[in-house]
Amino acid sequence: MCGIIGVIGHNKVSSLLIEGLKRLEYRGYDSAGIATLLNGKIDRRRSLGKIENLKRLLKKSPIKGNVGIGHTRWATHGIPSKTNAHPHSSGDVAVVHNGIIENYDELRKKLEKKKFIFESDTDTEVIAHLISYYLKKNLSPLKATITALKKVEGAFALGIIFSGINNYLICAKRGSPLAIGKGKNCNYIGSDSIALAPLTQKLCYLNEGDIAEITSKDFRVYNQNGKRVKRSITTTSLAKNKIKMGGYNHFMEKEIFEQPAVIGDALKYFIDTKKKKLLIPSFAKKIKKIKEIYIAACGTSYHASLIGKYWLEKYANIKTEVDIASEFRYRNIINIKNSLGIFLSQSGETADTLAVLRYFNQQKGKTLGIINSAESSIARESNNVMETHAGPEIGVASTKAFTTQLVALGALTLFMANFNKTMGRNEINKLSNALVEAPGQISKILKMDNIFHKIATNIKNAKNVLYIGRGTNYPVALEGALKLKEISYIHAEGYPAGEIKHGPIALVEKGVPVIVIAPSDQLIDKTISNVEELLSRGAKIIFISDKKGIKKINNKKITTICLPESHEIISPILYSIPVQLIAYHTAVLKGTDVD
Ligand code: M6R
Numbered sequence: 001m002c003g004i005i006g007v008i009g010h011n012k013v014s015s016l017l018i019e020g021l022k023r024l025e026y027r028g029y030d031s032a033g034i035a036t037l038l039n040g041k042i043d044r045r046r047s048l049g050k051i052e053n054l055k056r057l058l059k060k061s062p063i064k065g066n067v068g069i070g071h072t073r074w075a076t077h078g079i080p081s082k083t084n085a086h087p088h089s090s091g092d093v094a095v096v097h098n099g100i101i102e103n104y105d106e107l108r109k110k111l112e113k114k115k116f117i118f119e120s121d122t123d124t125e126v127i128a129h130l131i132s133y134y135l136k137k138n139l140s141p142l143k144a145t146i147t148a149l150k151k152v153e154g155a156f157a158l159g160i161i162f163s164g165i166n167n168y169l170i171c172a173k174r175g176s177p178l179a180i181g182k183g184k185n186c187n188y189i190g191s192d193s194i195a196l197a198p199l200t201q202k203l204c205y206l207n208e209g210d211i212a213e214i215t216s217k218d219f220r221v222y223n224q225n226g227k228r229v230k231r232s233i234t235t236t237s238l239a240k241n242k243i244k245m246g247g248y249n250h251f252m253e254k255e256i257f258e259q260p261a262v263i264g265d266a267l268k269y270f271i272d273t274k275k276k277k278l279l280i281p282s283f284a285k286k287i288k289k290i291k292e293i294y295i296a297a298c299g300t301s302y303h304a305s306l307i308g309k310y311w312l313e314k315y316a317n318i319k320t321e322v323d324i325a326s327e328f329r330y331r332n333i334i335n336i337k338n339s340l341g342i343f344l345s346q347s348g349e350t351a352d353t354l355a356v357l358r359y360f361n362q363q364k365g366k367t368l369g370i371i372n373s374a375e376s377s378i379a380r381e382s383n384n385v386m387e388t389h390a391g392p393e394i395g396v397a398s399t400k401a402f403t404t405q406l407v408a409l410g411a412l413t414l415f416m417a418n419f420n421k422t423m424g425r426n427e428i429n430k431l432s433n434a435l436v437e438a439p440g441q442i443s444k445i446l447k448m449d450n451i452f453h454k455i456a457t458n459i460k461n462a463k464n465v466l467y468i469g470r471g472t473n474y475p476v477a478l479e480g481a482l483k484l485k486e487i488s489y490i491h492a493e494g495y496p497a498g499e500i501k502h503g504p505i506a507l508v509e510k511g512v513p514v515i516v517i518a519p520s521d522q523l524i525d526k527t528i529s530n531v532e533e534l535l536s537r538g539a540k541i542i543f544i545s546d547k548k549g550i551k552k553i554n555n556k557k558i559t560t561i562c563l564p565e566s567h568e569i570i571s572p573i574l575y576s577i578p579v580q581l582i583a584y585h586t587a588v589l590k591g592t593d594v595d
Contacts, residue, residue, distance in 0.1 A: 001027040002086075002098040003072040004178065006159040006189035007199075008169045009216020014063055017070035020188075020195045021051050026251065026394040026595060027192075029072035030080035034058075035087040035094040035161060036065030042094045042163045046085035066216075067169055069159040069189075071096035077104065078121025088125045090116065091132035092163040097124040098191055099155035099176040099351075107151065127152065131160065142213055145170050146226050149211070155351060159189050169214045173206040177349045177377055180204040180212060180219050182233055187214050192349070193236045193375050194392055204233045205375065236375060250594040252395035252487070256580050257446055259400050260439040263573070266389040266404045267439075270411035271432045278432060280415050283384035287366055288419035290340040293318055294333060296325040296356040297344040300398035300482060301405060305344050306475040307572045308409035315423060315431070316416035325352035329359070336365040343369045344409075346393055346401035348376020357381055370408050372401050386412065395595045397487050399580045402479065403442075406573050410435050434567035438574065441564050445577045451561055452578055455542055456585030458559075459513045465490055466508065466539075467579070468497040469517035470527050472572045476517045480579030487587040487594055497530040510538030515579070519563070519571040520549035528553055544578050 003024030007016045017034045032054045033046030043063040047053040051072070071086035077100075078084040087094040101107070104123035107130065112118065116129040130151060134144035141162045149156075155175025162168060171178055171189045181188035181196040181203055190196035193203060206212065209224035210231070221231045248254035264273075272279055293312060295305040302324050309320040323331065325343075333339070341360035345353050348371040357378055360367050369382030372390045379385050390404040414431055417423040423431075459465055465484055467477035478494035485492050495504055497516070508514070514534050518527045524545070531541055531553065541558045543550070546565040553560065566574055587594045 001074050002029065002191070003027050003195060004069070004096050004098055004157055004159050004189065004191040005195050006069040006096075006169055006171065007186070008067045008167065008188070008214055009183075009186035011066050013065050013068040014058060016199070017068050018051065018055060018058070020190065020199070021054075021070050021072050023195050023198070024072050024191065025051060026194075026396060027072065027074070028396050029074050031073045031082065031085035032071065033085045033087055034063070034068055034070040035089065036063050036068035037161050037163065037166060038063070038065035040164045040166055042089060042161060044087050044089065044094060046082050046087070048080060048082050048085065067161055067166065069094065069096045069161055069169070076100060077123040084120045084122050086124060088120060088122060088128045090125070090128035092135055093128050093131045094161050095124060095128045095131070096159045097127060098157040101126060101152055101156065102154035103152065123154075127156070127158065141165065141168070141170060142211070142222070143226070145172065145211060146222070146224065149174070149224065157191055167215045170211065171206070171214065172211040174209055175351065178206050180206065180214060182219070185216055187216060187219060189214065192347075193373070197236055201236050202233050203236050203375070204231050205380065206231065234375065249588070250395065250584075252397050252399060252584055252594050255393060255395050255400045256577070256584060259403055259577070260443045260446070262390050262400045263403055263407055263442065264439040266407050267436060269387070269389055270407070271436060273436050276429060276433050276436060278411070278414055278418060278428065280418070281386070283368065283386065284412070284415040284419075286384060287340050287368060288416070290318065290366065292335065292339040293320040293342060294339055295320065295322045295342040295344060296328045296353055297322070298325050298350050298352055300402045300479060301344040301346060301353070303475040303479040303482070304402055304405035304409060305342070306478070307406060307472045308344075308413070310472045311409060311413040311569070312416065315413050316420055317422040318416055318420070325350065325356050328356045336360060336363040340366045340368060343367065343371075343378050343382060344405055345369070345376070345378050346372045346390070346398055346405075348373040348378035354378055354381070370405060370412070372404070397483055397583065403573050403576060407435065407438070410569060431567070431569050434569050437566070438570045441566055441570065441574050442577055444564050445574060448561070449581060452581035453585045455559070455561070455582050456589055458540075459490070459582070460488070460586050460589045462490060462513050464507065464512055465492040466504075466512060466514040467492065467494040467517065468500060468514060468527070468530065470497045470523040471521065472568070473517040473519065473575060476572050476575045476579065477515070479576055480515060480517070480583070483580055483583035484586060487583055488590050488592055490586065497527045500530055501533055505533060505537060508534055508537040508539050512539050513542060514539045515542045515582070516544060517575050517579070518543060518545045518549055519566070519568065519575060520546050520552070521568050521571070524549050524552065531558070544575060
């Protein structure tokens with residue numbers, strides 16, 4: 001997931017670009033680069049790997065200027081390498097790009113016929129050559145960019161500088177997020193507000209198809225046909241200095257440990273924690289008659305959605321379907337007009353989720369974005385928004401964003417149960433009390449950190465790890481496996497406990513760690529019988545449960561972890577803490593790059 005930063009009108013452009021790229025590191029990347037403009041000449045530096053490498057390169061071979069663009073690249077077209085790193089240049093143009101150009105192959109062939117020489121395997125380079133081609137035909141930079149982008153199919157956010165024009169930068173957006181930051185005698189571009197927040201709080205989010213000309217003093221926005229358009233400037237709510245590690249070794253560790261506080265804060269938006277009463281927001285009243293819900297999300301947000309489905313069906317009696325967003329487009333939803341589409345996303349910028357939201361909007365379905373980034377595209381394009389209030393999540397592995405998504409989904413379930421009268425007041429109060437207790441219970445679990453560290457020492461050399469659970473614990477198993485894969489690079493799978501015997505058990509040989517998510521609910525006996533099957537294959541069982549649950553399992557070969565007893569509505573929130581910490585410690589022990 002690439003990142004863009006651009007600066008115009010500052011005499012320390014190169015260091016501002018590097019600082020901006022550092023703030024974008026959380027999105028993941030494999031190479032980075034910057035280009036600046038000094039006395040009309042473009043100079044660029046690129047390097048493979050960490051931004052530290054780029055910094056070292058700049059120390060040896062500094063570049064100056066007061067206009068510049070920077071990029072962190074996550075390889076899609078072409079391997080991670082210095083030559084494939086952005087900015088890409090052609091003639092008088094240097095370009096940074098987020099997104100994917102779908103017709104790049106066709107464009108590349110056409111440009112090669114016109115004698116343009118490609119140095120990289122990227123899709124981005126076609127944009128640099130195309131603009132350069134139209135500049136050579138004497139079009140102005142703006143006209144050349146507009147004409148080039150008409151030929152391009154796919155998604156992009158672009159930052160472009162031109163040699164020979166000192167106080168000038170162009171940016172454009174279609175399908176990928178981009179904002180202009182308005183400063184004092186200095187302007188900026190950034191692919192998200194986290195990159196821009198310390199530079200300015202005044203942001204102008206571009207609309208689809210927008211192209212903007214920026215100078216140090218001002219900016220002008222045009223639509224894709226070159227017609228001047230007005231775009232408003234908003235003030236970002238992101239605080240300037242909030243994004244610090246605060247004594248922790250990694251952002252992921254910090255974000256895991258701040259969950260009691262963050263969840264406590266998030267709950268205050270949905271429940272009057274003193275009176276233990278629901279605070280029903282105005283959007284909820286607009287969706288109260290909904291009979292059918294479709295949720296679309298990716299990755300961790302998809303796992304949270306699966307838990308939301310259990311709750312909405314069980315407590316509010318609403319038919320709920322959940323899809324991985326990238327798969328949604330292959331379905332034919334018959335009754336979109338009368339259903340509610342929910343779009344769950346931490347960043348609010350995930351392209352597949354955004355695409356489903358747009359489809360729903362086109363079909364005139366009601367939409368609700370459950371998002372963490374209040375200024376994101378999903379938040380701006382949804383009819384209704386429910387913020388999850390996790391604060392910026394910098395670690396690449398989603399942790400506090402997941403648990404606060406669960407809090408929001410739990411609260412939404414209670415709002416709907418209240419409207420549908422599927423639960424009485426007492427029952428609703430009992431569930432809201434359970435949610436209010438989550439921060440305290442999580443604090444207790446965080447104090448058991450040395451136990452999770454010990455589990456990590458036992459699994460760090462495993463080739464495969466299995467996670468199993470039933471009901472709402474099944475998505476927690478999926479989440480545990482995703483966390484482990486994502487940051488420790490150990491192959492891991494999450495399975496519904498009852499499905500293990502239908503094939504996957506064949507992979508369980510002596511010593512394979514199996515992490516069992518099993519609070520003492522009505523499903524625990526069934527899960528224990530799956531544990532017996534796995535034990536007979538020699539699996540190393542790590543059984544996460546509570547006092548009652550552990551009493552039921554009497555086998556010395558099993559490692560047990562005893563969590564506090566809790567109401568079943570909060571158990572997926574509580575049981576995600578051990579799986580987050582096991583993944584975190586395993587990655588640290590293996591020496592992989594956690595954040
Ligand atoms: O920002 P989103 O919630 O839409 O992101 C979706 C996934 O890319 C994300 O949850 C990913 O799976 C996590 N980083 C995994 O920890």
